[in-house]
Amino acid sequence: MICRLCPRNCAALRTETQGAGLCRMPEGPVVARAALHMWEEPPISGSRGSGTIFFSGCSLGCVFCQNEKISHRDFGRPIPLERLADICRELIAQGAHNLNFVNPTHYAHVIARLLAEHPMPVPTVWNSGGYDRVETLRGLEGKIQIYLPDLKYLDPAVSAKYSAAADYPQAARAAIEEMVRQTGPCRYDENGLLVRGTVIRHLILPGQVNGAKAVMDYVAGTFPPHTVLFSLMSQYTPWGDLCQTPELDRRLRRGEMTAAADYMRNLGLDGFCQERTSAKEEYTPPFDLTGV
Incomplete structure (x- = not known):
């Protein structure tokens, strides 16, 4: 395939066995983990967990990525579509409230085919970094019930520095607006479990409280009350090689989380504020081919 799935629009030739483009992945799915996950937002995890499937590779270059083993180092196992369908059924049999496709952007074509050929009896979740193309998302309309995108930054200079994508703010806003339209x-x-809707996540970075406030201003000013949920995340943990961005080589200060949480409450955003105790490495799942 000549790939134009993500905003990079790189037109890389991805074959069934050969990876290419900025995501470095072949045309077929590469998966690093598939298991029940209890650490999503409450109406997604519920009491039994979300059936998460972690795809390898990524078209973003976030220097702080906690999943860098799969997003930067591409750990995972290539599997055929039929095996992916079996994994989905196995997670449902284990009690998953939904199927949660994590880091799916470069596999939109696979997920669209999967859900067309193998309709699932539980809601499906598109759990992405927000760096999605509107045209690609339109190909998923009717197949994805819950969108769970990040909105990392609204400042192009910051997104260029930390994610190697100066166009991230523009692309992510357009993508999220399309998700909410769908x-x-x-x-x-x-039981209070989400069956349809969009949950916008924002991870507060050290020294970036003003950026978090700008994201919240955008959400509050763009979507009518009670349309979307907003998830303010404080789980940032220094990860990987941060020698080029030493300002990120620390955990959040209590005052940073408090200021952002107060701002969210004052705006009246519906959603969740993550506790600072979530900023622990053990909250990152092990990528060891569990369930693959």
């Missing part, structure tokens, strides 16, 4: 306001089942 899902409409959040809807829940009788």
Whole structure:
């Protein structure tokens, strides 16, 4: 395939066995982990967990990525589509409330085919970094019930420095607006589990409280009340080689989280504030081919 799935629009030739482009992945899926996950937002994890499938490779270059073993070093196992369908069924049999495709952007074509050929009896979750193309997302309409994108930054200089993508703010805003168009306001089942809607995540970075406030201003000013959920995350943990960005080589200070959480409450955003105790390495799942 000539790939134009993500905003890089790199037109790389991805074959069934040969990786290419900035995501470095072949056309077929490469998966690093598939298991029940209890650490998503409450209406997604519920009481039994979200059935998470972690794809390898990534078209972003976030210097702080906690999943860098799969996003930067490309750990994972190539599998055929039928095995991916079996993994989905196995997670449902284990009790998964939903199927959660993590880092799926460069495998949009695979997920679209999977869900067309193998309709699933539980909601499906598109859990991405927010760096998605609107045209690609439109190909998923009707197949994805819950969108769970990051909105990392609105400053092009910051996104260029930390994610090697100066166009991230523009691309992510357009993508999230398309996601909300597709899902409409959040809807829940009788147990309070999300069955349809968009949850926008923002990870507070050290020294970037003003950036977090700008993201929240955008969400509050763009979407009518009670349309989306907003998840303010404080789990940032220094990770990988940060010698070029030493300002990120620390955990959040209590005052940074408090200031951001207060701002969220004052805006009246519906959603969640993650506790600072989540900033622990053990909250990053082991990428060891579990369930693959």
